[in-house]
Amino acid sequence: MSTSPWAVILGASSGTGAAIAQEIARARGFDVFGVHRGRYLEQAVQVEQDIARMGRRIVMHRADAGTPEGAAQGADAVLAQAGPRSVKLFVHSLASGSVGRLVSGQKDQLHPRQLERTFHAMAHSLVYWAQALMARDLLAPQALLLGLTNPLTESHLHNTAAITAAKAALEIYVRHLAMELGPMGHRVNLLKFGTVMTPAVRHVYSPEAQAHLERVHQHLNPVGRMCTVEEVARFVPVLLGEEARWFNGATIDFTGGMTLQLLDLLLNPRP
């Protein structure tokens, strides 16, 4: 059985999770256990090939990671592949939420099932996985558990009530897990970053809407452009470093100042 540290990445076939999987293998020599349901098969194969080329082990587990059963079966597979006390990094990068309004009385009114699914995939699953990893003694000494979030909880974006509420729950789960796992030497943090172009974002928005998104972010972000998934991914090895050990239970602002001038843009619209 391999003695290299392992990273378990939920959502490793696309966007942020895929970029983190590749970066952690490249920068830290980690073996990678990724989970996805198979909607981005080409990208999943690309991630597998890239990591294998680096000489690291890569396992792509195809299953729903957003349920208690999925977490238990996934953790069993991690145990079989990696063995106990092997997981140094766990990243929760699942994006699977419903958009819609709460009381519109129209077709876009969120159904209780949509609320439930959004919370399972985007919030509760962090706890299911933490429980499943702990029950099998899978965490390596001084492991890092990382959730991902966006600045939505600080403002209002119509249609995103379910996703934003799930992100708020995720933040609270991160704090409680940090308190419970801290005495065992582990850390649990939440990395907050602004919009990055992922296949999912490209899939949802038309080319015109994407161009609009780019333009808005040129105004929003002080640096004058959008952040990239590679920039987010490059920060994760930093969080694993000794210098970052005091980040715990933290929501780490990696938004590059994206929300600083919202009021100014509203009061003084740019052409």
Ligand SMILES: NC(=O)c1ccc[n+]([C@@H]2O[C@H](COP(=O)([O-])OP(=O)(O)OC[C@H]3O[C@@H](n4cnc5c(N)ncnc54)[C@H](OP(=O)(O)O)[C@@H]3O)[C@@H](O)[C@H]2O)c1
């Ligand atoms: N993109 C942004 O602008 C942005 C900004 C800030 C924070 N974030 C956060 O970053 C995280 C990832 O977002 P992203 O934009 O990178 O997403 P993405 O490109 O859509 O990737 C999501 C990944 O999760 C997998 N997935 C979704 N539901 C799953 C489930 N139930 N079980 C197993 N795998 C599942 C997807 O594959 P399958 O669909 O095949 O399962 C895919 O690999 C999310 O937490 C998101 O809120 C994103």
